[in-house]
Amino acid sequence: MSVAVVGGGIIGLSIASRLVDNGADVTIFDDGEYGAWNVAAGMLAPGGEAAFETPALVRLMSSSAERWSSFAASLGVDVGYDETGTLSLAVTADDVAVAAREWPSPALRPSRLRELEPALSPRVRAGVHRPADCQVDPRRVVAALRERLGDRIVTKRLSTLDEAGAPTVVVAAGCGTAALTGLPIRPVKGQVLRLRGEPGLLRHVIEATVDGRSVYVVPRADGEIVVGATQEERSDWTVTAGGVHDLLRAAIELVPDLAECTLAETLVGHRPGTPDNAPLLGVLREGVVVAAGHFRNGVLLAPVTADLIADLVLTGTTDPMLDDFAPGRFA
Amino acid sequence: MSVAVVGGGIIGLSIASRLVDNGADVTIFDDGEYGAWNVAAGMLAPGGEAAFETPALVRLMSSSAERWSSFAASLGVDVGYDETGTLSLAVTADDVAVAAREWPSPALRPSRLRELEPALSPRVRAGVHRPADCQVDPRRVVAALRERLGDRIVTKRLSTLDEAGAPTVVVAAGCGTAALTGLPIRPVKGQVLRLRGEPGLLRHVIEATVDGRSVYVVPRADGEIVVGATQEERSDWTVTAGGVHDLLRAAIELVPDLAECTLAETLVGHRPGTPDNAPLLGVLREGVVVAAGHFRNGVLLAPVTADLIADLVLTGTTDPMLDDFAPGRFA
Numbered sequence: 001m002s003v004a005v006v007g008g009g010i011i012g013l014s015i016a017s018r019l020v021d022n023g024a025d026v027t028i029f030d031d032g033e034y035g036a037w038n039v040a041a042g043m044l045a046p047g048g049e050a051a052f053e054t055p056a057l058v059r060l061m062s063s064s065a066e067r068w069s070s071f072a073a074s075l076g077v078d079v080g081y082d083e084t085g086t087l088s089l090a091v092t093a094d095d096v097a098v099a100a101r102e103w104p105s106p107a108l109r110p111s112r113l114r115e116l117e118p119a120l121s122p123r124v125r126a127g128v129h130r131p132a133d134c135q136v137d138p139r140r141v142v143a144a145l146r147e148r149l150g151d152r153i154v155t156k157r158l159s160t161l162d163e164a165g166a167p168t169v170v171v172a173a174g175c176g177t178a179a180l181t182g183l184p185i186r187p188v189k190g191q192v193l194r195l196r197g198e199p200g201l202l203r204h205v206i207e208a209t210v211d212g213r214s215v216y217v218v219p220r221a222d223g224e225i226v227v228g229a230t231q232e233e234r235s236d237w238t239v240t241a242g243g244v245h246d247l248l249r250a251a252i253e254l255v256p257d258l259a260e261c262t263l264a265e266t267l268v269g270h271r272p273g274t275p276d277n278a279p280l281l282g283v284l285r286e287g288v289v290v291a292a293g294h295f296r297n298g299v300l301l302a303p304v305t306a307d308l309i310a311d312l313v314l315t316g317t318t319d320p321m322l323d324d325f326a327p328g329r330f331a
Numbered sequence: 332m333s334v335a336v337v338g339g340g341i342i343g344l345s346i347a348s349r350l351v352d353n354g355a356d357v358t359i360f361d362d363g364e365y366g367a368w369n370v371a372a373g374m375l376a377p378g379g380e381a382a383f384e385t386p387a388l389v390r391l392m393s394s395s396a397e398r399w400s401s402f403a404a405s406l407g408v409d410v411g412y413d414e415t416g417t418l419s420l421a422v423t424a425d426d427v428a429v430a431a432r433e434w435p436s437p438a439l440r441p442s443r444l445r446e447l448e449p450a451l452s453p454r455v456r457a458g459v460h461r462p463a464d465c466q467v468d469p470r471r472v473v474a475a476l477r478e479r480l481g482d483r484i485v486t487k488r489l490s491t492l493d494e495a496g497a498p499t500v501v502v503a504a505g506c507g508t509a510a511l512t513g514l515p516i517r518p519v520k521g522q523v524l525r526l527r528g529e530p531g532l533l534r535h536v537i538e539a540t541v542d543g544r545s546v547y548v549v550p551r552a553d554g555e556i557v558v559g560a561t562q563e564e565r566s567d568w569t570v571t572a573g574g575v576h577d578l579l580r581a582a583i584e585l586v587p588d589l590a591e592c593t594l595a596e597t598l599v600g601h602r603p604g605t606p607d608n609a610p611l612l613g614v615l616r617e618g619v620v621v622a623a624g625h626f627r628n629g630v631l632l633a634p635v636t637a638d639l640i641a642d643l644v645l646t647g648t649t650d651p652m653l654d655d656f657a658p659g660r661f662a
Contacts, residue, residue, distance in 0.1 A: 195572050241526050241579055242590025248576035259573025263597060 001025060003313055004166035006180065008153055009035035010138055010298055011291055012172035013145035014071075014306035015313075020149065022314055028149060029164060031157035035174050036298055037138040039192045039269030041218040041226040043205055044068055044300050045086060045133040056324035057278050061297060063321065064304035065132070071303040072136060075144040080137030080220055087117055089127035089208035091253060096126045099209040103128045117204055119255050127208075135205050135218055138299050161288060168313055170289045174272040175235075177292035183280055184330050185293045187235040187270035191243035192228035193251075197261035199223040208254050215250035217258070225261060227251045231271075239266045271295050280327040281305065282318055289313055290327040332356060334644055335497035337511065339484055340366035341469055341629055342622055343503035344476035345402075345637035346644075351480065353645055359480060360495060362488035366505055367629055368469040370523045370600030372549040372557040374536055375399055375631050376417060376464040387655035388609050392628060394652065395635035396463070402634040403467060406475040411468030411551055418448055420458035420539035422584060427457045430540040434459045448535055450586050458539075466536050466549055469630050492619060499644055501620045505603040506566075508623035514611055515661050516624045518566040518601035522574035523559035524582075528592035530554040539585050546581035548589070556592060558582045562602075570597045602626050611658040612636065613649055620644055621658040 001024045005016045008030025016026045046058070046065035053061070072081035090099040100107060107126035114120050116129060146153060161169050161180055171177050178185040202219040209215075218226040230243045244266055252259050274280060274293040279301065284290045291309045294301050308319045332355045336347045339361025347357045377389070377396040384392070403412035421430040431438060438457035445451050447460060477484060492500050492511055502508050509516040533550035549557040561574045575597055583590050605611060605624040610632065615621045622640045625632050639650045 193572075239594045240590065241524075241592050241594045242583065244594050245576065245579035245583055245590065248572055249580065252573065252576055259571065259576065261572045263570045263572045263575050266594060266597075 001168070001314065002166050003168045003170060004029060004164035005170045005172060006158055006161065006164055007171065007173035007176065009172065009174055010037040010142055010145070010302050011174070011294060011305055012170070013142060013149060014302040015170055015172055015291060015309050016152065017145055017148055018306040018310035019313060020152070022310060024314065026152055027166065028153045029156050029158050030153055031176065032155040036269045036271060037142050039190060039267045040138045040299050041192070041216055041228055042080070042136045042138045042299050043086065043133065043207070043216060043218060044135060045130070045207070046300065054278065054324065060304055060321055060325070061300055064301045065134070067303035067307065068134060068136065075141065075148070077140070077144050079140040079144055081134065082136070082221070083134045084204055085129055085131040086133035086205040086207060087113065087127055087129055089113065089120070089124050089206060089254065091123050091125060091208065091210045093125065094212065095209040100126070104130065117202065117206070119201055119257050121254055121256050123253065133205065136299065137220060141299070168287055168289065170291060170309060170313060171284070172291045174292060175270050177272065177290065181284060181288070181290060183284070183290065183292070183327055184275055185272045185280070188273040188295070189232040189234045189236065190229040190269050190271060191239060191247065192226060192267045192269065193244065193247050193263060194265035194267065195225040195227060195258060195261040196264045197223055197225060197258070201225070201257060202255065206254060208250070210250040210253050213246060213250050215247060215254070217251055217255060225258065235270065237268045239268055275330050279305070279325055281309065281322045281325040282312065282327055284327045332499070332645065333497050334499045334501060335360060335495035336501045336503060337489055337492065337495055338502065338504035338507065340503065340505055341368040341473055341476070341633050342505070342625060342636055343501070344473060344480060345633040346501055346503055346622060346640050347483065348476055348479055349637040349641035350644060351483070353641060355645065357483055358497065359484045360487050360489050361484055362507065363486040367600045367602060368473050370521060370598045371469045371630050372523070372547055372559055373411070373467045373469045373630050374417065374464065374538070374547060374549060375466060376461070376538070377631065385609065385655065391635055391652055391656070392631055395632045396465070398634035398638065399465060399467065406472065406479070408471070408475050410471040410475055412465065413467070413552070414465045415535055416460055416462040417464035417536040417538060418444065418458055418460055420444065420451070420455050420537060420585065422454050422456060422539065422541045424456065425543065426540040431457070435461070448533065448537070450532055450588050452585055452587050455585065464536065467630065468551060472630070499618055499620065501622060501640060501644060502615070503622045505623060506601050508603065508621065512615060512619070512621060514615070514621065514623070514658055515606055516603045516611070519604040519626070520563040520565045520567065521560040521600050521602060522570060522578065523557060523598045523600065524575065524578050524594060525596035525598065526556040526558060526589060526592040527595045528554055528556060528589070532556070532588060533586065537585060539581070541581040541584050544577060544581050546578060546585070548582055548586060556589070566601065568599045570599055606661050610636070610656050612640065612653045612656040613643065613658055615658045
């Protein structure tokens with residue numbers, strides 16, 4: 001069976017890899033530019049934003065989170081998959097009032113939080129530990145998938161799906177999906193920083209509300225620390241003074257020792273958002289399947305997307321978990 | 332007359348240019364790396380820090396400031412020399428108490444300050460206008476001097492002054508002067524940002540005390556805005572999260588619209604500091620003249636240094652203005 005996958009980001013490559021595992025003849029068309037995976041922190045938090053998601057999306061996220069461990073193992077190299085868990089924190093009393101709505105368990109006291117994470121600021125007032133929330137390094141995942149898929153990946157920007165020249169085309173082009181299909185996917189800009197410090201400064205992924213602002217701080221084993229992210233309804237690629245300032249202020253407020261770290265990278269990425277911010281997953285028309293619009297959850301949703309979209313392409317049957325995510329639902 | 336100048340920064344090139352104008356046969360040895368001029372904002376403020384300088388240094392700075400207009404004109408190209416003047420500002424009452432010690436005239440009211448500079452934050456409490464303080468773009472000055480001096484500049488890092496192979500050597504190697512001469516010059520790290528915004532957002536060079544911290548904001552005609560600088564007794568080249576945060580916080584506090592600007596560059600430079608933070612200018616020993624250790628004032632002091640050091644090399648007589656800056660004064 002011959003399949004073209006349009007888009008060489010984490011979603012397209014994961015689908016292509018699953019198709020290849022099942023014997024399909026796959027060509028991936030990638031435009032050669034960095035996608036959202038290059039900026040993403042790689043937090044795998046199925047319940048992290050449950051308060052704002054529909055039950056169908058929470059189900060999809062949970063299912064994907066369960067698949068991540070074996071998906072990571074299948075890549076055969078270290079992709080930074082880490083199960084230490086996440087701390088969800090709040091600084092001011094107002095921050096507690098906002099953040100605690102999403103906390104799955106009673107708040108831990110500050111002294112207990114600092115036992116878990118000694119570098120936390122004394123200003124942190126409350127928080128919870130989420131042992132089920134994991135992390136992975138998306139850059140390593142993409143590198144591993146590229147290595148597996150080798151010369152099946154063609155660096156070419158397609159203007160139309162016809163150029164893919166295959167009887168079945170899977171469109172997994174993130175924000176680029178809009179121009180190729182007409183589907184309503186918009187870029188939602190995010191500014192992200194990469195710091196570099198002594199490995200071991202932080203033990204957990206931290207997500208927090210700091211003086212009314214959401215921030216996450218994701219330490220990697222090698223000393224890299226990802227700090228993100230702004231969320232702006234814009235498509236430009238500008239790193240702004242205000243964006244960087246807001247991220248640094250919140251991160252240093254949470255963990256004062258971050259001030260000593262190197263500011264190694266300032267980055268911009270674009271989340272592919274849809275009108276309901278849930279992904280578009282399924283058949284668009286005869287011969288065209290869509291897997292796009294994953295918004296903030298592309299890394300988390302990669303394994304379940306790969307499994308269910310590959311099944312759909314290979315067998316023609318749509319898993320019931322995808323029923324709420326039909327690409328044509330906004331038509 | 333054959334002269335070698337060691338150091339191709341703004342001091343070495345200015346001296347070399349003056350020597351060439353007077354008929355000397357000059358070779359400049361430059362290590363090919365960016366010097367402090369690449370990071371410097373180019374504020375020409377002879378009185379800006381008068382409260383902390385000796386009378387002899389204030390005299391030298393004033394003399395150099397008077398020479399800048401014709402020095403800039405002599406370069407034959409636009410080097411961003413601008414005489415709009417500087418605003419010295421203070422935000423909190425404590426900031427006013429600190430800053431006003433250096434103000435040469437009574438404080439202007441906030442409403443008058445915002446007439447002069449409409450983008451100022453309403454938090455700015457007081458300030459003065461210093462019409463005599465100018466600015467120049469040090470990168471353009473160095474480019475113009477390099478263009479004039481052409482293939483007289485040799486890209487080579489010297490290990491000893493003997494390698495210069497000239498009867499007279501002028502050492503103008505900034506922080507590198509210490510290793511070449513044994514003189515007590517230490518690097519004082521400064522982190523600096525370059526923003527990019529709409530030209531015209533700011534009309535003046537601004538230097539301010541903001542919540543206890545000194546910051547300057549230097550707008551160029553093309554929309555570039557230099558924000559600086561940290562002052563750290565360190566020699567590393569690390570751009571830190573804390574350094575960038577402190578600069579952005581102070582700058583945005585002063586001029587809120589800076590938050591919308593692009594953060595184009597994050598830079599580190601090293602001021603060449605001496606035990607008394609005044610420069611080393613004069614004969615070190617037979618055949619060796621030093622012009623180094625200009626600390627925060629290298630750009631301002633370039634014209635007077637060029638004139639007086641070139642005279643010294645060509646005539647053997649030391650101008651009385653240099654009496655307090657003998658290189659051997661710490662021996």
